[in-house]
Amino acid sequence: xxxxxxxxxxxxxxxxxxxxxxxxxxxxxxxxxxxxxxxxxxxxxxxxxxxxxxxxxxxxxxxxxxxxxxxxxxxxxxxxxxxxxxxxxxxxxxxxxxxxxxxxxxxxxxxxxxxxxxxxxxxxxxxxxxxxxxxxxxxxxxxxxxxxxxxxxxxxxxxxxxxxxxxxxxxxxxxxxxxxxxxxxxxxxxxxxxxxxxxxxxxxxxxxxxxxxxxxxxxxxxxxxxxxxxxxxxxxxxxxxxxxxxxxxxxxxxxxxxxxxxxxxxxxxxxxxxxxxxxxxxxxxxxxxxxxxxxxxxxxxxxxxxxxxxxxx
Numbered sequence: 001x002x003x004x005x006x007x008x009x010x011x012x013x014x015x016x017x018x019x020x021x022x023x024x025x026x027x028x029x030x031x032x033x034x035x036x037x038x039x040x041x042x043x044x045x046x047x048x049x050x051x052x053x054x055x056x057x058x059x060x061x062x063x064x065x066x067x068x069x070x071x072x073x074x075x076x077x078x079x080x081x082x083x084x085x086x087x088x089x090x091x092x093x094x095x096x097x098x099x100x101x102x103x104x105x106x107x108x109x110x111x112x113x114x115x116x117x118x119x120x121x122x123x124x125x126x127x128x129x130x131x132x133x134x135x136x137x138x139x140x141x142x143x144x145x146x147x148x149x150x151x152x153x154x155x156x157x158x159x160x161x162x163x164x165x166x167x168x169x170x171x172x173x174x175x176x177x178x179x180x181x182x183x184x185x186x187x188x189x190x191x192x193x194x195x196x197x198x199x200x201x202x203x204x205x206x207x208x209x210x211x212x213x214x215x216x217x218x219x220x221x222x223x224x225x226x227x228x229x230x231x232x233x234x235x236x237x238x239x240x241x242x243x244x245x246x247x248x249x250x251x252x253x254x255x256x257x258x259x260x261x262x263x264x265x266x267x268x269x270x271x272x273x274x275x276x277x278x279x280x281x282x283x284x285x286x287x288x289x290x291x292x293x294x295x296x297x298x299x300x301x302x303x304x305x306x307x308x309x310x311x312x313x
Contacts, residue, residue, distance in 0.1 A: 039062070051095070052098070054091070054092055080115070096108055126151060140157065156172070
């Protein structure tokens with residue numbers, strides 16, 4: 001056997017021995033389930049007390065889940081509110097650094113720096129809606145233009161508004177106050193002549209016609225007087241209006257009568273005139289045996305048609 005083959009064989013034996021030793025060690029590690037992903041993992045897959053030293057409890061959230069938790073905390077909370085996934089205690093600067101990724105820690109560190117700078121009276125936040133940066137801007141009214149080093153957005157530190165090109169601060173504030181007053185007047189006028197749609201809240205103005213309204217945006221149908229839903233009114237009659245509504249009508253239940261006198265009800269929806277006083281009442285015979293039936297007839301007025309009779313079982 002050549003020397004090369006002998007060395008290769010020895011290497012293979014040594015490698016297989018090392019693999020077996022590694023597997024044995026791996027099998028010997030105590031295993032437990034992660035509280036988040038519910039996967040059973042070796043104890044080396046969980047944070048050690050050394051890396052999260054300020055917390056005395058056992059750490060039963062695996063490292064990948066711990067990192068995901070910290071990413072969510074850093075993205076959604078202030079730097080000093082980043083907390084442990086197993087208890088409400090916040091993590092220290094060093095613990096966050098130990099347990100999160102480099103990218104997420106950079107975000108966290110920037111938040112810490114901004115918080116420290118914000119305590120300085122010369123620190124200003126960028127007013128751009130798409131930028132969360134800020135910087136020191138000494139000078140105050142003597143240097144009114146703030147230019148963000150991150151996004152380039154400019155605003156006036158005196159007026160606390162976007163930079164007003166070709167206008168002094170006094171001119172800009174006068175115009176802003178006038179526009180604000182006009183907007184207030186417009187809002188008050190809209191509130192007087194309109195009502196919000198009960199569903200989508202868009203203002204609706206009623207200029208003519210009946211009180212049955214249909215929102216042009218969401219097509220919701222409702223009563224102009226009491227905002228009752230017309231789906232319920234169609235299904236159950238005018239009893240579904242609010243009791244203080246002019247269209248509210250209580251249900252007349254005719255359980256005991258063998259026939260119904262309709263002198264006071266308009267039967268023809270196309271003829272809104274009331275029945276003449278000298279006309280004899282119209283009788284509906286009890287041909288269907290309604291008197292002894294558990295169901296009954298109900299009368300309801302239809303405001304849109306001018307009147308009518310609903311027979312509801």
